[in-house]
Amino acid sequence: MSHFMGFHRPNGDVGIRNHVLILSGTVYANGVVERVADTIHGAVPITHANGRCQVAPDLRVTRRFLAGTAMNPNVGAVVIIDHFKEEGMTAEDLADDIAPTGKPIATVNIRGDGGFISAVEKATRYAQDFARLISLEQREAAPLSKILFGTECGTSDTTSGLASNPANGLAGELLIAQGGRLLMAECTEWMGCENWLTDKAASPAIAEAIVAGVQHMEARALASGEDIRGSQPTGDNMAGGLTTIEEKSMGAVKKIGDSAIIEYLEIAEAPSKTDSGNYVMYGPGMGAESISSMAAAGCQVLTFCTGGGHTSNHPIMPTIKVTGNRGSFELMRDTVDVDVSGVFTDEITLAEAGQIVFDEVERVCNGYLTKSEALRDNNSFAIHRVGPSI
Amino acid sequence: MKTVFVVYATDNVGTAVLEPIQTGDHVSCNGERSDLEVIAQADIAYGHKIALMDIAAGDTVLKYGLSIGSALSDIKAGDHVHTHNVESNRGRGDLAERAAASE
Numbered sequence: 269m270s271h272f273m274g275f276h277r278p279n280g281d282v283g284i285r286n287h288v289l290i291l292s293g294t295v296y297a298n299g300v301v302e303r304v305a306d307t308i309h310g311a312v313p314i315t316h317a318n319g320r321c322q323v324a325p326d327l328r329v330t331r332r333f334l335a336g337t338a339m340n341p342n343v344g345a346v347v348i349i350d351h352f353k354e355e356g357m358t359a360e361d362l363a364d365d366i367a368p369t370g371k372p373i374a375t376v377n378i379r380g381d382g383g384f385i386s387a388v389e390k391a392t393r394y395a396q397d398f399a400r401l402i403s404l405e406q407r408e409a410a411p412l413s414k415i416l417f418g419t420e421c422g423t424s425d426t427t428s429g430l431a432s433n434p435a436n437g438l439a440g441e442l443l444i445a446q447g448g449r450l451l452m453a454e455c456t457e458w459m460g461c462e463n464w465l466t467d468k469a470a471s472p473a474i475a476e477a478i479v480a481g482v483q484h485m486e487a488r489a490l491a492s493g494e495d496i497r498g499s500q501p502t503g504d505n506m507a508g509g510l511t512t513i514e515e516k517s518m519g520a521v522k523k524i525g526d527s528a529i530i531e532y533l534e535i536a537e538a539p540s541k542t543d544s545g546n547y548v549m550y551g552p553g554m555g556a557e558s559i560s561s562m563a564a565a566g567c568q569v570l571t572f573c574t575g576g577g578h579t580s581n582h583p584i585m586p587t588i589k590v591t592g593n594r595g596s597f598e599l600m601r602d603t604v605d606v607d608v609s610g611v612f613t614d615e616i617t618l619a620e621a622g623q624i625v626f627d628e629v630e631r632v633c634n635g636y637l638t639k640s641e642a643l644r645d646n647n648s649f650a651i652h653r654v655g656p657s658i
Numbered sequence: 659m660k661t662v663f664v665v666y667a668t669d670n671v672g673t674a675v676l677e678p679i680q681t682g683d684h685v686s687c688n689g690e691r692s693d694l695e696v697i698a699q700a701d702i703a704y705g706h707k708i709a710l711m712d713i714a715a716g717d718t719v720l721k722y723g724l725s726i727g728s729a730l731s732d733i734k735a736g737d738h739v740h741t742h743n744v745e746s747n748r749g750r751g752d753l754a755e756r757a758a759a760s761e
Contacts (some may be wrong), residue, residue, distance in 0.1 A: 286684060356731035425705045426673050426674075426675060426705035426706070426707075427675055427705065429722070430663060430665060430673065431673060459676055460724075460725075460726075460746075460747075462723065464724075506740075506741060508705045509673070509674075509703065509704070509705030509706040509707065509739050509740070511707070511719075511726060511727060511739070511741050511744050511746075512726050512727040512741075512744060512745070512747075513746050514724070514725060514726045514746060514747070515721060515726035515727070516747075517723055518721070518722045518726070519722075575705070595704075612663060612675050612688075613676070
């Protein structure tokens with residue numbers, strides 16, 4: 269079995285990065301979070317618009333996103349900041365969720381700690397200590413079976429389904445052959461090819477969950493008063509040549525290969541299994557929410573297949589952009605990592621494209637920075653909402 | 659001669675992934691249908707689809723060997739195939755309303 273060099277966590281997880289995460293518990297802590305992260309070497313801020321006045325089911329999903337992100341193996345230590353007493357999701361509640369990972373955690377409360385200036389000072393001192401503490405950790409060998417590999421597509425065009433996505437499916441098969449796990453979300457984009465997916469389901473319960481997940485997403489769109497065609501495919505999909513949601517879906521689901529689907533997950537839920545194979549997750553086609561749900565589920569690395577060229581990059585989960593559109597690669601050379609357009613001109617076979625993607629994933633697991641990481645363009649943390657603000 | 663890419667042998671559309679196509683161009687197929695040749699009846703932009711054979715209104719449009727929707731009107735071999743002449747069969751709130759109204 270092949271190995272990669274990663275950061276071994278107390279609970280047995282292995283990270284491919286070693287971040288100090290500065291995490292907002294609520295929208296009202298965002299200012300403090302950003303100020304602290306500005307000061308600390310290697311710190312990554314995660315801010316968002318949630319945490320207050322949410323209905324209980326919606327708050328539970330937010331809590332899963334935030335705690336899951338902090339539990340991700342790429343996070344070495346966490347400082348959580350909230351502003352008063354956030355009902356149902358205090359900084360302490362989040363710390364309790366994260367504690368089983370054994371990683372260092374500190375909490376700061378802006379009101380309790382004496383306002384903005386005192387909170388910034390306290391959190392900055394925690395973060396400084398954590399940054400130095402985790403800087404002592406060295407990369408050590410770990411089997412590729414420790415990798416949960418997420419895959420996403422966005423700003424798709426006709427090349428996506430024909431080159432970057434199937435190449436990714438083949439890369440996923442190479443990882444699965446090494447004992448790894450591949451996770452695909454975006455159940456909106458399974459619509460029209462449920463049978464293709466249920467044929468791979470390892471059990472009838474998984475097959476039923478796949479069909480029910482698509483129906484649930486379709487019903488939610490209809491309940492908004494619009495059918496799903498209003499937003500899927502998106503305008504840029506159609507400009508790229510994709511005509512219907514079915515066409516988009518077939519291209520999209522080719523991001524996974526032929527291995528069995530062995531678990532169906534709710535949004536931002538960590539797998540309960542460690543067996544190699546394909547995993548699927550309920551969630552929207554909205555890219556930032558989707559990749560954030562996969563980071564919260566524990567994915568250390570993600571491939572983002574794109575036709576038109578996409579800027580998405582998650583703050584703590586390296587996001588490798590892969591395209592089959594040579595024009596997009598040329599135009600977005602500082603942003604898109606891998607070009608597999610040679611498939612169309614017979615320069616490479618699809619199998620070779622799969623190997624190219626796999627090799628890039630392996631390099632990034634060993635510490636190679638993606639283009640967007642090098643630019644610190646950490647634009648894609650977003651939390652899926654399942655209820656209104658009250 | 660221009661070339662389009664055909665993913666699956668039973669497909670009735672090909673995709674212009676190698677070069678854009680102009681009206682009147684002779685078009686051959688890479689991939690699974692090297693036997694087919696059509697004359698473009700419209701400009702086909704990069705990434706867009708061309709009909710490889712006549713597709714009657716209501717018939718299924720096939721790519722990846724699977725349905726990507728139904729023809730809204732009669733489509734001739736060589737026509738541009740896109741949102742103006744194909745509709746999705748999924749996510750259709752209007753069809754659900756019509757079915758409910760006719761009950």
